[in-house]
Amino acid sequence: MGVIYIGDRIAGKTHLALELANPQGNYVKVIHPDYQHLKSLLYDHNLHSTKPTEADKSFYDQYLNINVQLPTGNKEINSYWLDTGGEIWRKYWQEENKAKWQEFLNTIRQSEGILLILPPYRQLVTNHPNPEEFITQKQWCNRFQRWVNFFKYDCPKIRHLLLCLNKADLFCNVQEESNLLGYIPNRSHFNWQQRNEYIYQRYFTPIHPHIKELNQSISGLSVRFFITSIYNRNLLELPWIYLGSFLSK
Amino acid sequence: MGNIVVIGPRRSGKTTYLAALSYLPALRSRKGKESNFKIQPLNDESRDLAENAENIIVEGANFEPTTVNAGGVDGLPYYSFQLQVKKGLLKKPENIQINVRDYPGEVFEKIADRNLSDEIHQEFIDECLMNDVNGCLILFTQWEYGTDKFYYRVMSQFIKLMDEKNRKNNLKLAVAMSKCERGELWAGRIDPETDLFEIHLPRTKTILKDSINPKNLRFYALSTFGVLHKNDPRPNRIDQAGSNSSESVLREPNSWQPYNLIDPLYWLSK
Numbered sequence: 399m400g401v402i403y404i405g406d407r408i409a410g411k412t413h414l415a416l417e418l419a420n421p422q423g424n425y426v427k428v429i430h431p432d433y434q435h436l437k438s439l440l441y442d443h444n445l446h447s448t449k450p451t452e453a454d455k456s457f458y459d460q461y462l463n464i465n466v467q468l469p470t471g472n473k474e475i476n477s478y479w480l481d482t483g484g485e486i487w488r489k490y491w492q493e494e495n496k497a498k499w500q501e502f503l504n505t506i507r508q509s510e511g512i513l514l515i516l517p518p519y520r521q522l523v524t525n526h527p528n529p530e531e532f533i534t535q536k537q538w539c540n541r542f543q544r545w546v547n548f549f550k551y552d553c554p555k556i557r558h559l560l561l562c563l564n565k566a567d568l569f570c571n572v573q574e575e576s577n578l579l580g581y582i583p584n585r586s587h588f589n590w591q592q593r594n595e596y597i598y599q600r601y602f603t604p605i606h607p608h609i610k611e612l613n614q615s616i617s618g619l620s621v622r623f624f625i626t627s628i629y630n631r632n633l634l635e636l637p638w639i640y641l642g643s644f645l646s647k
Numbered sequence: 648m649g650n651i652v653v654i655g656p657r658r659s660g661k662t663t664y665l666a667a668l669s670y671l672p673a674l675r676s677r678k679g680k681e682s683n684f685k686i687q688p689l690n691d692e693s694r695d696l697a698e699n700a701e702n703i704i705v706e707g708a709n710f711e712p713t714t715v716n717a718g719g720v721d722g723l724p725y726y727s728f729q730l731q732v733k734k735g736l737l738k739k740p741e742n743i744q745i746n747v748r749d750y751p752g753e754v755f756e757k758i759a760d761r762n763l764s765d766e767i768h769q770e771f772i773d774e775c776l777m778n779d780v781n782g783c784l785i786l787f788t789q790w791e792y793g794t795d796k797f798y799y800r801v802m803s804q805f806i807k808l809m810d811e812k813n814r815k816n817n818l819k820l821a822v823a824m825s826k827c828e829r830g831e832l833w834a835g836r837i838d839p840e841t842d843l844f845e846i847h848l849p850r851t852k853t854i855l856k857d858s859i860n861p862k863n864l865r866f867y868a869l870s871t872f873g874v875l876h877k878n879d880p881r882p883n884r885i886d887q888a889g890s891n892s893s894e895s896v897l898r899e900p901n902s903w904q905p906y907n908l909i910d911p912l913y914w915l916s917k
Binding site: 468469470473557558586588589590591592594595609610613618620640642643644 | 698699701702703705706707708709711712714885887888894896900
């Protein structure tokens, strides 16, 4: 059980999880572990970025105790945060590490919520000096098809799949979007249906057919759409607030 | 005290119905409305459900389907409510306790498959037809071409099972068309037996009428989301694309006025 972060290499998974623990939170607070402790584990001060997740471990297993403020009050999500190294999605890694891959599959199949962190594609990126560093829309769509196949064949019982298009600061005005999408208990501008529809139509157009395929293939699956950025707290918290409504005990 | 089971196919809105039921006191007090009944959640699960109604339905999201986990039927949510009904000015209020188990739709659908025997399905049937169950609220939701045949098969088999368990003459069935806020159905809500079941599910209606004692059978129309306003009968719901088919969410939380949630339960518990 628990919530798991997955995604390709350098999609920003570790940094997202680390920033979630930042004590400057609005409605989501990581009670345990401590931000400084996590930072010492995950952040490389010389590189000014998070350390790459070690592929040989397949995933980091870290207990996360999160408090989410919902309309009816504070709720706790007791969860395991499993941060996967991007390497594990490569076929050769899976073949060379059969036991670890199986261990990972067992974990993901038992997870209540999956946050799939997606990087932006080249045509979407506007605020970056070198958009060539990002994969093209075509490659992005092809890659997503592999995710669809993974969910269909390897974990056909998943319930909550949250697609997070990360690094939103590179492709939109995060402040404007956060004003529109942000969550304020009992007086948000948008409700979940409106947020979902807005993000789905605005940022996920190239993979609409893939989403349709996913919805038709897995019964009882709820796919929801988010844009996230470590530079905007509102956007960063939204997936966890959404999960909090369903998974909090 | 009445044990009532709420059953129905997948996506017939069972959990949402129960959540709205548990949230009715908050909804009534928000609107400052007086009513001739009161409903009070009695156990932790029904209180949690009321909170979920606020965190999920009011916030424009929808419930995930109920599933059977490792605990089998005993692991399924079990809700307990106290219903207080006041009929007439001078009459004393009646207190009725209602205990409801929320079953996943797929175990209900398996009734149609006579050859299928699995432990969970068997537990479901045993519990539904136990002697201390007063009645079943059966929620149907589809009415498009072809579904009548399927519901007919399910109900024929269910009636056989009732007979085998000696419940055919003493189990009350409230058969309801749920999600009646849909434009095509809303107009038929006043006389659902004639204007909904006779028209859209004639075979299902006939097998029930032919097999069940009339005093133990009633047809209902109910709507958990209701319509926007009495002068604006547009459904208070939005359909969004989702798994298998569309998922429905509440459109205007401030106009949330469920229709006919209590009547079937009251009748079943008598």
